[in-house]
Amino acid sequence: MVKGKEGIAKKKDFLILFGALIIIGFIVFVLAAWEPSLVSPVAIGNYSTSLKFICNTSIENPVNASLMYNATGGPTTLILMTVYNTSANQSGFQNDSVNLLGLSDGANYNFTCLISNQTGTNAYSTLTNVSMVTIDNTPPNVTYYGIANGDYVNGTITLSASVIDTISGVRAVYYNITDSTGARLNWTNASTDGSGYYNTSINTTDFANGVYNITIIANDSYLTTLKVANGTLFSNLNNSETISITIDNTAPTATHTCTPNTTVGMVVTCTCSGSDATAGVNYTYDGTTASGNTGIVEKITTTAAGTFSRTCTVRDRAGNSASAIASYAISNPVSGTTGGTTTTSPTTSIVTAATITPTSPVTISNFASGSGVTEIQIEVSETATNVQVTVQNYETTAPSAVSSSLTTAYKYLKVDAQNLANKLSKATMKIQVEKTWVSGQGTVKEDVALFKYDTTASQWNELTTTYASEDDNYYYYTVELSSFSYFVIATKGAVISEGEAPTGEEEQLPTAAGLPIWAWVAIGLVVLVIIIGGGVALGKKKKK
Known part of the structure; x- marks a missing residue:
């Protein structure tokens, strides 16, 4: 009997235990059915400024859903925000922009969802639905290398930039090229060399010549969605750095x-x-x-x-x-003969002064070596432009335009100026004479002079010629002029060459029988003296 009672007692204990297990299982099942599902934020996410909160539940008559957070490792007991129901038995709660500015930049947080119903029942998401996220409000640091703002480029160029993000790392870097109107022409994903530099090559011949803007879009989110086809970028954070370049593939x-x-x-x-x-x-x-x-x-x-x-x-x-x-x-200079006289084509040197003003005299130089003229300083009474000074060197042969030549001539010159007209107030001409020529004339440097040809009187006039300086080969002299004409460099007191009539002087008396009249007058006087003398002698003889 005792054994039978013990057996009945054991059966009762088993039934009680079995029933308890069924009840516990039912409770677990119900609680599991009520557990909220945290859809967003997602685990290991990177967010800045704001995030989207989505929490789903099957609990009956939920009143609200709260997004709870705390630092990593601690209980999620702080409520960041709460979404209330808008209908009975609502299964989903959502807020598209939860403000994160109160959270610390660079910190990791655990997020969970708390659902409350009308009966006061609370349901939490379990650890499997807890999201650990990183708050990152600091954009990547972007620095251009190589191509710089304002550069002019051609051919194939390499775009390179250093992109660094110390919190979340760099997810993607894109180069966006637009024209001066803002129209997008190129959207290129840059590749990394593993050291923080992101590069891409662009063939500029694919673009028309002109100004373009290049923008670097650097994204640090691990949750980035990119629509590369149309260049639209959706991300939690990106940074833009723009430079302007000019593409020119046309030669000058x-x-x-x-x-x-x-x-x-x-x-x-x-x-x-x-x-x-x-x-x-x-x-x-x-x-x-x-x-x-x-x-x-x-x-x-x-x-x-x-x-x-x-x-x-x-x-x-x-x-x-x-x-x-x-x-x-x-x-080479060309020589020829005209009317029995040997003439030499002059060598010509032309120098131009752009502008000469009354307050700023201009010294014109760079005349041909050996021309006899080294420089001419021109002073004007009113502004003259594009003044062209020409120096022609005839060497020792007088130009055909002058009617006489001088003995001991060193060089015959013609100096002329165009676009100067009556604006010239004074010209100071510097001439040079070879030392060997001076010594060959048996004279000294102080006896060199410049003569100017007077076209009206057809004669040479000696000008005041001032010794200025010398070097190993030349003596240099300055002469002040009020106009330009033909000139000759010679020794002082030079006379007209033998056989030439002195032009501009009194005409000589007519000649006859090859002798000048004064010779015939002298002969006549001699004859007259002889006749008178003879007459006197004859008179004395008769008296005797």
């Missing part, structure tokens, strides 16, 4: 001229310049001289006959270049 225009074609010893002026409509010119080089964007003007003193060429190279700011070739011909 080079211009090179050399004038005039002249004779040996004269000066040729070569002008090298360039233009570029997009990038502008920043370099010119004519084979001898280099300069910036202002061009080059070079004076070349010729030393040999022949045809010569020079090359001018022009480069724009983008690196495009172009060249132009200029040629000039140099000949």
Whole structure:
């Protein structure tokens, strides 16, 4: 009997235990069915400024859903915000913009969802639904390398930038290229070299010449959604850094001229310049001289006959270049005979002054070596522009335009000025004379003078000539002029060459039988004296 009672007692205990287990299982099942599901924020997420809160539940008649948080490792007991129901038995609660500005930048937080119903029952999301997120309000640090703001580029270029984010790391970097109107022309995903630099190559020939903006879009979110097709970027955070560049794949225009074609010893002026409509010119080089964007003007003193060429190279700011070739011909002076008189074609030297004002006299130089003139200082009474001074050197042969020549002539010159008219108030001309010529004349440097030809009186007039200086080979003199004409450098007191009538002096008396009249007058006087003397002698004889 005792054993039978013990068996019945054991059965009762088993039934009680089994029933308890069923009740506990039912309670667990119900609680599990009520557990909220935290959809957003998601675990291991990176957020800044705000986030989207989504919590779903199956609990009956939920009143509200609260987003609760705390620092990593601590209980999620602080409520960040609460969403209330808008209908009975609402299964989902959502807020698209939960403010995160009160949370610490760079910190990690645990988030969970708390659901409360009308009966006062609370339901929490379990640990499997707890989201650990990082708050990141600091944008990536972006620094351009290589191409800089304001650069001029051509061909294929490499865009490079350093992108660093110490909190969340860098998710993606894009280069966005727009034109001056803001229209997007290129959207390129940059690749990283593993050291924090993001690079991409752009072929600028795919673009028209002009100004473009390049924007770096750097994203630090691990939850970024990118729509690359249309260049739209959705992310929790990105940073933009923009530079402006000018694309120019067209070569500049080079211009090179050399004038005039002249004779040996004269000066040729070569002008090298360039233009570029997009990038502008920043370099010119004519084979001898280099300069910036202002061009080059070079004076070349010729030393040999022949045809010569020079090359001018022009480069724009983008690196495009172009060249132009200029040629000039140099000949030897030509001699000939006219009317039995030997004439020599003069060597010509032309120098131009852009502007001369009354307050700023201009000294013109760079005349041909050996021309006899080294410089001319011009003073004007009113402003003159593009004044062109020409010096012609006839050497020792008088030009045909003058009617007489001087003995001891060193050089005959003709000096003329265009675009000066009656504006000249004074010119100071500096001449040079070879020392060997002076010594060859058996004279000294103080006896050298410049003579000017008076075309009205047809005569040479000696000018006040002042010794200025000397070097190893030349004496230098200055002469003040009020006008230009023909000149001759000679010794002081030079006379008209033998066989030439002194022009502008009194005419000589007529001659007969090859003798001048004064000779015949002298002969007549002698004859008269003889006759008178003879008459006197005859008278004395008769008296005797």
